[in-house]
Amino acid sequence: MVQNLGNGSAELNSSEVQLVAQETAQKCSSMMQTCLGPDPDSSEAIEFLCLAEGGEVTHYEVLAAISKRLNGKIKNARKLSTSVSSILKEEKRRLALCTRLEKQTATSE
Numbered sequence: 001m002v003q004n005l006g007n008g009s010a011e012l013n014s015s016e017v018q019l020v021a022q023e024t025a026q027k028c029s030s031m032m033q034t035c036l037g038p039d040p041d042s043s044e045a046i047e048f049l050c051l052a053e054g055g056e057v058t059h060y061e062v063l064a065a066i067s068k069r070l071n072g073k074i075k076n077a078r079k080l081s082t083s084v085s086s087i088l089k090e091e092k093r094r095l096a097l098c099t100r101l102e103k104q105t106a107t108s109e
């Protein structure tokens with residue numbers, strides 16, 4: 001979907017966005033189970049959260065760059081850009097929180 005948006009030929013389709021989001025959530029859940037195994041401790045869980053949040057920050061940085069380029073080229077480009085900026089800000093806040101938690105966990109052991 002990001003590729004379709006990137007070439008400027010697509011309109012923003014909310015059902016397609018939801019479908020991709022569901023697929024991504026399933027992939028993430030499967031990665032989490034593989035990464036953490038059956039009996040994770042809190043340090044491993046926080047480390048996984050940091051990985052996930054870092055991935056999300058990168059994803060929304062890329063989406064922000066694409067949405068900026070699409071301004072004026074597709075319907076709802078401004079709305080997309082505003083939504084992506086808002087989500088990116090929140091993901092950065094969560095990554096900072098996870099990083100702080102991992103530092104606390106690592107230095108308290």
Ligand SMILES: [Fe+2]
Binds near residue numbers: 056
């Ligand atoms: Fe997140």
